[in-house]
Amino acid sequence: MSSAFVKEGDDQWLEDIAPTQNALVNFLTRENNGVRVYETGTHTAEDGSEIFAMSNGLLYSKSGGRWKVIT
Secondary structure (H helix, E strand, O other): OOOOOOOOOOOOOHHHOOOOHHHHHHHHHHHOOOOOOOEEEEEEOOOOOEEEEEOOOOEEEEEOOEEEEEO
16 A cells, blocks of 8 residues: 555644745645635734734734744
């Protein structure tokens, strides 16, 4: 039996993706089983960082060139 199509450890984490909005949308869409996730709004935090509201109901921001979920 061939295991050519099985890739173990191919998971990607939020902090591993490129710090671009397009990369965030693509990552979240993949994680959402292909259902498109899109930006619903943005605002600037008190510290000057940009916060992105996404259609999955979560807020995301970049810190040190890495994405993080705002809680």
